[in-house]
Amino acid sequence: xxxxxxxxxALKKNLVGSKNAISLQLARSMAVKVNGDKGQVEISxxxxxxxxxxxxxxxxxxxxxxxALRDITTMRRLEISADxxxxxxxxxxxxHLYDGQEAVALGMNLGSTxxxxxxxxxxxxxxxxxxxxxxxxILAELTGRSTGSTKGKGGSMHMYYPKNNFWGxxxxxxxxxxxxxxxxxxxxxxxxxxxxxGEVSSKAVSFTLYGDGAANQGQVFxxxxxxxxxxxxCIFVIENNKYGMGTSTSKASSxxxxxxxxxxxxxxxxxxxxxxxxKQCCKFARDYxxxxxxxxxxxxxxxxxxxxxxxxxxxxxRSREEVSxxxxxxxxxxxxxxxxxELGFMTDAEIKDLEKKVRAEVDEAVEFAxxxxxxxxxxxxxxxxxxxxxxxxxxxxGIYGHGVCEWARK
Amino acid sequence: MNLVGAINNALHIALDTDPTAxxxxxxxxxxxxxxAAVDLQEKFGKSRxxxxxxxxxxxxxFAVGLASEGSTAIAEIxxxxxxxPAFDQIVNExxxxxxxxxxxxxxxxxTIRTPYGAVGHGGLYHSQSPEAYFTHTPGLRVIVxxxxxxAKGLLLxxxxxxxxxxxxxxKALYRASKELVPVSDYEISLFNADVVMEGSDITVIGxxxxxxxxxxxxxxxxxxxxxxxxxxxxxxxxxWDKETVCKSVMKTGRCVISHEAPLTSGFGAExxxxxxxxxxxxxxxxxxxxxxxDTPFPLSxxxxxxxDYLKCFAAIRRCIQF
Numbered sequence: 001x002x003x004x005x006x007x008x009x010a011l012k013k014n015l016v017g018s019k020n021a022i023s024l025q026l027a028r029s030m031a032v033k034v035n036g037d038k039g040q041v042e043i044s045x046x047x048x049x050x051x052x053x054x055x056x057x058x059x060x061x062x063x064x065x066x067x068a069l070r071d072i073t074t075m076r077r078l079e080i081s082a083d084x085x086x087x088x089x090x091x092x093x094x095x096h097l098y099d100g101q102e103a104v105a106l107g108m109n110l111g112s113t114x115x116x117x118x119x120x121x122x123x124x125x126x127x128x129x130x131x132x133x134x135x136x137x138i139l140a141e142l143t144g145r146s147t148g149s150t151k152g153k154g155g156s157m158h159m160y161y162p163k164n165n166f167w168g169x170x171x172x173x174x175x176x177x178x179x180x181x182x183x184x185x186x187x188x189x190x191x192x193x194x195x196x197x198g199e200v201s202s203k204a205v206s207f208t209l210y211g212d213g214a215a216n217q218g219q220v221f222x223x224x225x226x227x228x229x230x231x232x233x234c235i236f237v238i239e240n241n242k243y244g245m246g247t248s249t250s251k252a253s254s255x256x257x258x259x260x261x262x263x264x265x266x267x268x269x270x271x272x273x274x275x276x277x278x279k280q281c282c283k284f285a286r287d288y289x290x291x292x293x294x295x296x297x298x299x300x301x302x303x304x305x306x307x308x309x310x311x312x313x314x315x316x317x318r319s320r321e322e323v324s325x326x327x328x329x330x331x332x333x334x335x336x337x338x339x340x341x342e343l344g345f346m347t348d349a350e351i352k353d354l355e356k357k358v359r360a361e362v363d364e365a366v367e368f369a370x371x372x373x374x375x376x377x378x379x380x381x382x383x384x385x386x387x388x389x390x391x392x393x394x395x396x397x398g399i400y401g402h403g404v405c406e407w408a409r410k
Numbered sequence: 411m412n413l414v415g416a417i418n419n420a421l422h423i424a425l426d427t428d429p430t431a432x433x434x435x436x437x438x439x440x441x442x443x444x445x446a447a448v449d450l451q452e453k454f455g456k457s458r459x460x461x462x463x464x465x466x467x468x469x470x471x472f473a474v475g476l477a478s479e480g481s482t483a484i485a486e487i488x489x490x491x492x493x494x495p496a497f498d499q500i501v502n503e504x505x506x507x508x509x510x511x512x513x514x515x516x517x518x519x520x521t522i523r524t525p526y527g528a529v530g531h532g533g534l535y536h537s538q539s540p541e542a543y544f545t546h547t548p549g550l551r552v553i554v555x556x557x558x559x560x561a562k563g564l565l566l567x568x569x570x571x572x573x574x575x576x577x578x579x580x581k582a583l584y585r586a587s588k589e590l591v592p593v594s595d596y597e598i599s600l601f602n603a604d605v606v607m608e609g610s611d612i613t614v615i616g617x618x619x620x621x622x623x624x625x626x627x628x629x630x631x632x633x634x635x636x637x638x639x640x641x642x643x644x645x646x647x648x649x650w651d652k653e654t655v656c657k658s659v660m661k662t663g664r665c666v667i668s669h670e671a672p673l674t675s676g677f678g679a680e681x682x683x684x685x686x687x688x689x690x691x692x693x694x695x696x697x698x699x700x701x702x703x704d705t706p707f708p709l710s711x712x713x714x715x716x717x718d719y720l721k722c723f724a725a726i727r728r729c730i731q732f
Binding site: 092217247251312316394 | 439461462468494704
């Protein structure tokens, strides 16, 4: 096993796939191959159920890896800033943070296209970001400002980016799972020109995310059953961060092997703290679904550093040592940094520089979110119904010059 | 004692005095998110106070089964906004057990506790007041307390009541509302509305956290307009105490009703319709309803949405000046 950084850069010139290529074993059994701006990363073995699983060598490029590091650094900074903003009481609404789990959103984005649908739970800031929204708009949504992702109407749990098929967060545990199956149905329906159960395979899949807690909601099983019956291109992704609110998986789930819990659906347990594992498995599951074979299950083995929400310190049901141990051993950013430097795509100095830039960008977004204007009062009674001009919304009579019940006054 | 402390105290007594009583819900094992169940697992053990998976339908159904076999089942739904997956179990099972079995069995020992209402920053899914969905269901009892003293007595009555009860706790008052509460075991009747303050000019009706808002509005009306208001806390919405309410309105001739839930089909609609039927010849002015708007619960504009004391005061004034 070689884990020597000097050697790594010396071996940079080795051609990918050539018989002289030497794999570099990183700490914790990772290895890379490099060829100029192209590279390959070996991921740790995955656990499979009713499938052989993907190749353990993942292709990447300098552009992709550098951008990935930039994105994951931004996500972390975004969540840390949200934490600080919440604590200084400028965030409205409930707030659930994603730090620790960033590799899932990032890897999924790399392993999918913008035509693929993604729908997730209330822990949604980083998905919103990775599907194309700006940090400014995300933070402004958290502060309930008019410049936010949904004009300040929803807050933390309610942001959407339909342009790139991100169907948002959801405030109710598990409620998004049948929605995701519905998105998959729509994908198939469109490919089959209006035939819901036609034979043509669809061009897009639906990544339907939920947590280990939501995995016990009845509607999850209902959605899976329908998805399998109708061979929908739906990838059920369980982000197993070990705790559903304050209850550990062992106390909430009779079968903790979520990837093999839904006979007859095939599944893979993925290292959710490794961007490239997530990317590879999402790609694999996507190909499987697109071939018309039906739904697939991915269990992301991940961890949240924060508590369930901002009102949960996150230490009553798990130890400080457990959290710091995972931060030290499995942090997705540390791992990506190591891969990027081992591939020779970036130097430590370049990474430091990138971190500084990201920090400045997010700080600017924080200011933006703090100083943007409040939503107009009409946001209270618009978009309740589709009709234009505005329908009569009871209760708001005359108060803001809207909704006066004319016919009743004549 | 604050309101959450009073709930906790009532649960201690309920579990202490009834060996068949069981408390279940998401994270109640370590006290629940609002700490209403704190210390209960330590005292009564994991077999009587335990966490469930995150599955509201399962929690409700499980509790219905427990209650129908004779256990006192106290189930917690973490937020009233999360109760909808359990809606079927509550409406189609719990509410109809006694009737559909011809009285052979029932689930009267079921009590579902759930925090409801605005807290200032809850947004769409942590602020709603869904009581009217349940008051539309014969077979259920729907109870909403307004203060710590009331909460303890009403919760103990609810737990011991031989009908299934949905007990809505005003979470905004959990820590904000404090008063002297006896540590002993006591109950408050689930049949009677409470005349909180007697008056002669106008009847003001509410329940839960809205009572505090109404008291403030009435104080302003008294001080600025010299109006004598009679304030009624319904306490039980289903069934509700029509006699107390109608006697009061016949006396005052005027009535303002207020709740946080949206106006249309809110519980105020039932009250207004019944009052106009019973008190038609006594009414001096149309009945006013001060409620939430017919919009989803807003995040940024919560302070505009909620029926605050100024809106209630304005309604009292309109009603008086009619």
